[in-house]
Amino acid sequence: MLGxxxxxxxKKSKKPQGPLTDRGLLVFENTSEVxxxxxxxxxxxxxxxxxxxxxxxxxxxxxxxxxxxxxxxxLERVLAAAGLPPLAVVPVTAxxxxxxxxxxxxxxGAYLMVRAANMKITVDKNSWRxxxxxxxxxxxxxxxxxxxxxxxxxxxxxxxxxxxxxxxYALQLAYEELRRQCF
Amino acid sequence: MxxxxxTVPNPSLPLVHGxxxxxxxxxxxxxxxxxxxxxxPALAAAAAVIRRRRGGEEVFVLLAGDIGRGDGSRAVYEYLxxxxxxxxxxxxxxxxxQPDVDWHNKVLFAVDDMPRRPRLIADAGYMYAAxxxxxxxxxxxxxxxxxxxxxxxxxxxPHPFYTRGFLLHDHHSVEDLVHRAxxxxxxARWLVVKGETDHIADSGRIVANVTEPIWEPMEAxxxxxxxxxxxxxxxxxSGHDFLDACLLAALTNRWAGHIARPTPATQIAQLVxxxxxALTEAQKAMKGETKRGER
Numbered sequence: 001m002l003g004x005x006x007x008x009x010x011k012k013s014k015k016p017q018g019p020l021t022d023r024g025l026l027v028f029e030n031t032s033e034v035x036x037x038x039x040x041x042x043x044x045x046x047x048x049x050x051x052x053x054x055x056x057x058x059x060x061x062x063x064x065x066x067x068x069x070x071x072x073x074x075l076e077r078v079l080a081a082a083g084l085p086p087l088a089v090v091p092v093t094a095x096x097x098x099x100x101x102x103x104x105x106x107x108x109g110a111y112l113m114v115r116a117a118n119m120k121i122t123v124d125k126n127s128w129r130x131x132x133x134x135x136x137x138x139x140x141x142x143x144x145x146x147x148x149x150x151x152x153x154x155x156x157x158x159x160x161x162x163x164x165x166x167x168x169y170a171l172q173l174a175y176e177e178l179r180r181q182c183f
Numbered sequence: 184m185x186x187x188x189x190t191v192p193n194p195s196l197p198l199v200h201g202x203x204x205x206x207x208x209x210x211x212x213x214x215x216x217x218x219x220x221x222x223x224p225a226l227a228a229a230a231a232v233i234r235r236r237r238g239g240e241e242v243f244v245l246l247a248g249d250i251g252r253g254d255g256s257r258a259v260y261e262y263l264x265x266x267x268x269x270x271x272x273x274x275x276x277x278x279x280x281q282p283d284v285d286w287h288n289k290v291l292f293a294v295d296d297m298p299r300r301p302r303l304i305a306d307a308g309y310m311y312a313a314x315x316x317x318x319x320x321x322x323x324x325x326x327x328x329x330x331x332x333x334x335x336x337x338x339x340x341p342h343p344f345y346t347r348g349f350l351l352h353d354h355h356s357v358e359d360l361v362h363r364a365x366x367x368x369x370x371a372r373w374l375v376v377k378g379e380t381d382h383i384a385d386s387g388r389i390v391a392n393v394t395e396p397i398w399e400p401m402e403a404x405x406x407x408x409x410x411x412x413x414x415x416x417x418x419x420x421s422g423h424d425f426l427d428a429c430l431l432a433a434l435t436n437r438w439a440g441h442i443a444r445p446t447p448a449t450q451i452a453q454l455v456x457x458x459x460x461a462l463t464e465a466q467k468a469m470k471g472e473t474k475r476g477e478r
Contacts (some may be wrong), residue, residue, distance in 0.1 A: 048308065052345045062341075097345040106402070111447040113403045118343035119331050122403040122447045131448035134221070134405035135328065137307030137343075139279050140251025142222035143192035145405050149450075165250030165281070166344040167308075 016148040024072055024080070024094075025053070026065040026086040032164035035172075037084045039160060044078060046071065050169070052097025063166060067094060100170070103177045115182065116174035119167060121148075123178060128153045138165035153179055184271060185420035187230060187413075188245045188263065189223030189278035189307075190255045196248030198258045203231050203239040208452040212244055219452045223278045223407035226306075229413030230276075230420075232458045233435075237421045249281065256281035256308075260290060267293040272301040274420040276412065282342065283390070287312040291321060302419050305371065306412040314369050315341045322371035323425065326412045329357065329378050335370055336363035357382045358389055366464035373425050375415065377408055381433040390426065391435040395468075398440035406451030411436040414458070427469075434465035 026048075028034045034050065041048045046067065056153050067075055069091060075085045079085055100117040107113075111131065113122040117137070122132040129152050133145040148156045159172040196215060197428045204211040209218050210228055210467045217227075223246060231242045245262060256278030259280060267290070279301070287309070294300065305313050313319050314335055327335060334343040335351040350360070357376055364370040365387035376382040379402075381393040401407050415432035423431065438461035439454045 019394075030252070049446065052341065072376055072444055098347075099340075099344055100346055100348065100351065102351050108400060108403065108447050110402065111400075114449065115330070117346065118334070120403065124448060132450075133407050134403060134407070135330070137279060137282070137309070137331075138251055139192065139222075139249035139253075139256060139281055139308065142220055143250040143356050145221055146192055148357070149405075162250075164253075166342045167432040168251060170344050 022069055024067055024069040024088050025092055026067060026075070027053070027088040027090065028064075028086050030082050030164065031063050031166060031169070033084060035160050035163065035169060036064060036080055038065055040082050040084060041065070041067075041075065043154070046075060046078075050099060052095040052099065054096060063169065064096070068094065071110040099173075103174070105181065112178070113182065114174045114178040116177060117170040119170040121171065121174045121178055123153060123182065127137065128182060130156055133171065136167035136171070138167035140164045140168045141171070144168060144171055153182060170182075184240065184241045184243055185230060185234065185274045185276070185416055186245065186270070186272045186278070187223065187227050187276045187278065187416065188259060189226070190249035190259065190280060191217055191224060191246050192220070192250055193217070193248040196246070196255070198245075198247045198255075198262060199416065200243070200245045200262070202243050205231055212246065217246075219455060221409060221451050222307075225406040225409040225414075225455065226276070226413040228452075228455045229410040229458060230417040232455060233414050233417035233462060234420065236459045236462055237417070239417065239421050240416070251281070253281040253283070256283070257286065259284035264289045264293050266472050268296045269298075271298060274304065274416055275301040276304045276416045277313075277476070278307070278409070278412070279307045280309045280312070282308045282312035282315060284312060284316045287316045288318065291316075291318055293313045297364050303371075304412065304416055304419070306408065311342055313371075317368065319369050319371055324373040324375065324415065324419075324429070325371040326375045326408065326415065328408060329360075329376060332357065332360045332374070332376050332448055336360040338367040338369060361389060362387060367402065368450075373429060375411070375429050376380065376432060377411060381437070383433065385426070391430055393430065395436065396437050396441035398437070398444065400445055400447045400449070401437075401440040403447035404445060404449055404451060404454070407440075407454070408438065410439070410451065410454060410458070412461075419453045431462075431465055431469055434468055435461045438464040438468075
């Protein structure tokens with residue numbers, strides 16, 4: 001009896017994993033469109049996740065949106081209405097790459113730095129002003145740094161509103177973690 | 184000739200190529216003035232300062248405006264594929280370019296057809312593309328930080344954003360990660376791994392560590408990795424062997440931090456200005472180490 005209960009508890013505590021075929025992928029022309037589409041769908045309550053594509057459809061530094069396949073028609077309609085139609089909608093048939101979800105924080109006393117993947121963002125703790133952005137290798141990193149450095153966390157644009165690449169997306173994660181720690 | 188290839192975060196900048204001239208906090212290329220914020224202009228500025236200090240030749244750049252949409256990067260890739268075959272280049276540095284495996288491979292074919300194969304250095308986005316293509320071993324030097332080293336060590340990751348979590352935890356030593364990266368052919372012959380300690384690896388083995396001087400806020404400052412690569416490129420172009428160039432570059436960059444005493448809010452242009460003095464101090468330190476046989 002005890003063994004049965006243990007088994008039941010163990011099973012319940014595991015994250016439910018549906019078969020791969022109940023999920024689909026939205027594939028876009030570029031990472032910038034993925035970021036816009038994710039923002040649009042999330043703001044409307046759709047349970048979507050940004051992932052890395054399986055190797056057979058990777059072409060550079062890519063992202064795709066994973067979604068419950070049951071929602072296919074609704075999502076396509078919502079995206080078409082927003083002017084963000086995906087290039088392709090395909091069922092998930094292979095494991096997807098998981099984005100980095102580890103954060104590192106360094107406290108310099110007057111300054112706080114947060115790193116997500118290869119991107120770092122640093123603020124002045126007194127003014128909440130972004131004083132530096134470093135790391136990364138995609139061309140939107142210097143562009144994002146120009147747009148954000150010198151502004152406070154209240155007035156700076158979010159990296160996802162200006163970024164186009166995975167480095168830009170990683171900076172968004174670091175930015176969100178920094179805001180979470182500061183406020 | 185030292186040629187630096189990359190992008191600038193200015194969407195209206197067309198494809199430009201030519202020698203660079205320093206003007207306070209900016210670079211002059213043809214009739215364009217490019218601020219030394221971070222990225223490829225910071226790399227080129229550091230290279231130009233070191234070249235001038237050593238009495239060397241000019242630094243040449245090939246740049247285009249790109250804010251992440253990839254248009255400027257594609258213009259640069261296309262120019263390289265069409266023109267590299269006839270260029271005489273001693274050191275070729277690839278930097279902030281949108282990672283694209285197809286274009287990367289076309290450029291590498293063009294390098295193979297050059298009259299004389301240059302020393303190849305890759306940093307930033309181009310290092311990602313080189314690893315993704317499976318052609319990392321064709322390069323002489325990569326300059327990753329520890330996070331990027333974990334990406335090189337993860338044979339499945341196409342970008343640092345997807346580096347598997349278990350490789351990013353701090354319990355992995357740099358030695359382990361270097362070993363993994365070479366095992367899968369995902370590293371250049373030489374690695375300069377930037378960090379609290381700079382590790383220099385040759386063909387899978389760490390051959391030198393640089394630990395002093397140390398100035399912690401350097402990690403937060405955007406562009407310190409770019410200046411390191413710029414110094415390294417200039418030293419390679421001045422005829423240093425790879426180990427000497429890697430050591431002296433790591434030392435010079437660290438001395439720049441020691442001399443300028445930056446805070447996490449300091450901008451990289453302020454560090455470029457002290458590089459001549461930093462190089463002098465680094466050379467003294469190198470001589471001391473060599474005398475003691477501690478390399």
